[in-house]
Amino acid sequence: MGDSFWSVVVQQIVNGVSLGAVYALIAVGFALVFNVLKFSNFSHGGVLAISAYVGYFAALKLHLSLIPVLLVGTLAGGLIACGVEFVAFRSIRKKRGQLVYFFVTSVTMLMLLEQVLVIFFGASFFTYPRLISLTTLTIGQVSISVLYVLMMVASAIAFGVLAWALRFTRVGIAIRAASNDLITTNLMGVNVDFIVLATFFVSGLLAGLSGVLLGMSYTLYPQIGQLVVKGFIASVLGGLGSLVGAALGALALGVVEVLLISVMGSGLSPAVIFAMMVIFLLVRPQGFAGVSFQEKA
């Protein structure tokens, strides 16, 4: 069994990393908003879902090819997230509402956006038109589908651009400053309303991209946004507060998930994953990246 056993393991790890790369897009987008406003923004899933549908219709009705579809879906995510911030969260912020209001509103927005999809497109499943070749590349004994390569490459490019923007642009540095301390950022002459909106925009871009990639790899249905839970788990595993931690958490989650499914099937593995997450957090509450909860209270 030796050789073939290991090639199966390596194969599953490659698959897991591909899936994890998309989870990482969700997780980092989720963490961006968490870092600035300190609440878990589940409306992120709704943004992801609508963007996935936007990408689908852009491909189907406008006959756009792969790259334009990805860009349209990504941009749609950014704009929808801005809309959500403007409509749902801004007034709570102005009233200095407690974090629980943000949280409850975010869950409500997720359900609302899902229902919008149900109203317009019914509960039925859609399949993206074929935008990329269905072939697989084979390297040694490991084969990888072109879709998985796309998932990894698109995520890598998105993270490259994000890292550049957060490090070298004025607004990017201000988003990081706001993640440290929103009030002091305001004292620097920064309009925090704008920075919060910008944070939602960037977060929404990532949601949009992950939505299109997930739509292409699974079928499209209104509840696809519930995959935001993967991003939530990953960002908790990574250590709430750290973007790199969230991305690492997502890769780990992707790999563990694929390995578990191959061992015990998709019925049992979610329960095992939640159990593992609970145990991990008992052992290491600050997550991989070591940012403590207290600091972010």
Place this chain on the structure above:
Amino acid sequence: MLEVKNLQVAYGRIQALHDVALTVPGGKIISVIGSNGAGKTTLLNTISGLVRPRDGQVLLDGKALPSAAHLTVAAGIVQVPEGRKVFSSLSVDENLTMGAYLTKRGDSNRTRQQVYEMFPILKQRSGQAAGTLSGGEQQMLAIGRGLMSSPKIMLLDEPSLGLAPKIVTQVFDLIERINRSGVTIVLVEQNARKALAVADYAYVLENGRIVLEGTGAELARNPKVEAAYLGGQASGA
């Protein structure tokens, strides 16, 4: 000139400032001393536009200040907040960049040069995360970051808090130096002795009310101030 008139500030039912008035002439150092909870931070936050007063006015050169914090900075008033509040995960240099958020790049490069000349230690650590600096260095950074906006008026909230005596002396020397370069200073402090020593004019804030005012020297000689804020020792030192 900055004027605060008839300021009433409340957090819900707790009134933090009662009818506070003070005048800050251009180019001077004005100190406000008071113990913990007296309302010092509330006063600065109201001037900065973070807290909205229930009544009263804050006037800069006779005109009402904007009521949003980011616009106050644009008007030339910067706050160096209590507890320093450096952006701990940003590098020292990025902290300065944040201080110059509203400044054109060419101008901010010049100011950055000046800040680094004033604080060579910050230059040495420019790439280091601000959270790894010592308390004294963080205070220098917080002040340097404030200078990056080229303010007319700098509001300093307890800059000596939690620092070793030697560093405290350095910080007060620095405040005088910044003042000499043309920046008006409003300093709020629990460290009354030092704050009165550098002040052109000073106010005593107690339970949200101004109870005494005078030149720094006058207040330092005042028996009530001596008893309550200078530990009852001779104030000549």
